[in-house]
Amino acid sequence: MSIMIPLREIGIVGYGAYIPRYRLAAEAISRLWRGGQDQHILPVREKSVPGPDEDTVTMAVEAAQNALRRAGLSPEVIRAVWVGSESHPYAVKPTGTLVAQALGIAPATLAADLEFACKAGSEAMQAAIALVGSGMADYALAVGMDTAQGRPGDALEYTAAAGGAAYVIGPAEGAVAVLEATYSYVTDTPDFFRRAHQRYPEHANRFTGEPAYFHHIVNAARGLMDALGLTPADFAGAVFHQPNLKFPRKVARELGFTPEQIRAGLLVGEVGNTYAGSSLLGFSALLDEAWPGDRLLLVSFGSGAGSDAMSFIVTERIEAARDRAPRTHAYVTRRAPVDYATYARWRQKFTV
Amino acid sequence: MDIPRNWRLRDQRYRLQGTRCASCGAHHFPPRPVCPRCRGRHVEPYRFTGRGRVYSYTVVYQAPEGFEQYVPYVVALVDLEEGVRVTAQLTDVDPEEVAIGMPVEMVLRKLGEEGERGLILYGYKFRPRIGDPKGEAESD
Numbered sequence: 001m002s003i004m005i006p007l008r009e010i011g012i013v014g015y016g017a018y019i020p021r022y023r024l025a026a027e028a029i030s031r032l033w034r035g036g037q038d039q040h041i042l043p044v045r046e047k048s049v050p051g052p053d054e055d056t057v058t059m060a061v062e063a064a065q066n067a068l069r070r071a072g073l074s075p076e077v078i079r080a081v082w083v084g085s086e087s088h089p090y091a092v093k094p095t096g097t098l099v100a101q102a103l104g105i106a107p108a109t110l111a112a113d114l115e116f117a118c119k120a121g122s123e124a125m126q127a128a129i130a131l132v133g134s135g136m137a138d139y140a141l142a143v144g145m146d147t148a149q150g151r152p153g154d155a156l157e158y159t160a161a162a163g164g165a166a167y168v169i170g171p172a173e174g175a176v177a178v179l180e181a182t183y184s185y186v187t188d189t190p191d192f193f194r195r196a197h198q199r200y201p202e203h204a205n206r207f208t209g210e211p212a213y214f215h216h217i218v219n220a221a222r223g224l225m226d227a228l229g230l231t232p233a234d235f236a237g238a239v240f241h242q243p244n245l246k247f248p249r250k251v252a253r254e255l256g257f258t259p260e261q262i263r264a265g266l267l268v269g270e271v272g273n274t275y276a277g278s279s280l281l282g283f284s285a286l287l288d289e290a291w292p293g294d295r296l297l298l299v300s301f302g303s304g305a306g307s308d309a310m311s312f313i314v315t316e317r318i319e320a321a322r323d324r325a326p327r328t329h330a331y332v333t334r335r336a337p338v339d340y341a342t343y344a345r346w347r348q349k350f351t352v
Numbered sequence: 353m354d355i356p357r358n359w360r361l362r363d364q365r366y367r368l369q370g371t372r373c374a375s376c377g378a379h380h381f382p383p384r385p386v387c388p389r390c391r392g393r394h395v396e397p398y399r400f401t402g403r404g405r406v407y408s409y410t411v412v413y414q415a416p417e418g419f420e421q422y423v424p425y426v427v428a429l430v431d432l433e434e435g436v437r438v439t440a441q442l443t444d445v446d447p448e449e450v451a452i453g454m455p456v457e458m459v460l461r462k463l464g465e466e467g468e469r470g471l472i473l474y475g476y477k478f479r480p481r482i483g484d485p486k487g488e489a490e491s492d
Contacts (some may be wrong), residue, residue: 021444052422052459053443057474061460089472098474103459104399143423326482334482336446345421 006133011175013220014168016066019331043244045293047272053308079137106274119302146275164277177312220307236294239282242268268304365475383396402458
């Protein structure tokens with residue numbers, strides 16, 4: 001069987017979100033670069049913009065701090081810090097050690113960075129699940145976080161946003177959501193990439209849809225559900241990677257999920273595409289509203305390309321855990337609009 | 353480039369780690385090897401909660417070298433709830449929103465970069481508290 005089940009029962013013992021305070025309206029980008037011609041077909045309403053002193057390290061630290069608070073754990077029990085991102089601040093020098101030091105997890109821990117476009121965060125979760133599920137460690141921290149880059153005027157500039165979430169994986173006895181199984185599906189598909197030393201990624205326009213996003217998500221989700229003998233009706237909620245509003249809605253429909261099942265986790269319209277953070281952030285919003293006994297589906301997608309699908313069952317511990325740290329919506333509603341000029345200055349799009 | 357100094361100060365800067373006197377209970381930031389209050393030598397590392405209030409502040413428009421990209425920004429004196437006053441930048445706040453007595457919490461942010469090729473420096477700043485902006489949940 002190709003689904004993956006850990007040797008012992010494990011789950012999410014803590015989770016935490018982070019979204020920067022600032023927002024740029026898609027309409028402002030449309031007005032500047034397209035004369036407003038596409039204002040009726042904008043992919044999102046607005047996107048989050050990191051402040052000038054924020055990056056993947058600082059955002060990962062806050063999300064992980066929230067996850068540790070919900071887990072009620074002291075930091076030195078964590079045995080791995082894995083950060084998935086395509087915007088690690090250094091080309092060489094791990095984000096993971098900085099996060100581990102800042103949180104007080106260092107020094108007795110694994111630490112490394114993962115890269116798989118928007119799938120890097122769920123890949124970090126898979127690694128944490130394996131480490132804890134094998135019994136090699138009791139607790140591991142996985143983070144998906146990005147300050148995504150969008151070339152000025154490009155289609156991706158409307159959505160390339162900043163934010164993400166962190167998960168502490170641990171034994172099922174302390175879990176807010178117990179893992180049932182995972183399934184991963186990858187192929188070599190060149191829908192989106194960024195070469196070394198390039199500031200902005202390239203993408204293959206419509207090719208990013210059917211052969212990339214839809215093919216991998218559908219196969220990952222179906223592979224997992226078929227092996228577990230489940231149908232969409234068995235899930236209380238689901239999150240699919242959110243590059244825009246259209247794709248997750250369409251893939252949900254194609255798989256047989258209702259709009260209500262994806263409602264709580266669909267944040268892209270308000271915060272944009274947070275890349276490696278996207279599906280993990282949506283899942284934290286879903287957990288914020290989940291009830292004990294709910295079965296939840298998480299399916300990521302990363303260009304290049306692949307998807308991780310995971311099924312969790314929420315426990316009664318969720319009730320006490322969720323208010324130990326700010327909920328995802330506290331970050332969504334903490335918003336201050338900025339204009340395009342401010343965004344361009346902060347994101348260093350001017351050559352001085 | 354001052355790699356050894358930045359490395360030495362990492363816990364102090366990243367997570368507001370100071371000291372606490374085991375004899376008289378006084379908190380210190382920056383960390384002290386000897387308690388300035390009772391002169392006791394039994395001081396232990398202490399991580400401040402990071403919660404505090406703005407004692408006073410100023411807005412910087414003419415920044416020193418390396419801080420130009422953050423202008424205008426706010427530098428504040430923050431009274432931590434343990435009774436220690438620290439100087440730090442405020443972040444995620446418009447200068448006109450800042451007020452004396454405002455409840456703030458510590459966050460880790462970029463302090464600056466040592467040029468294109470050097471280190472990226474991180475350290476504590478303070479921002480208005482999330483979820484409890486007026487500080488109503490405080491016990492003090």
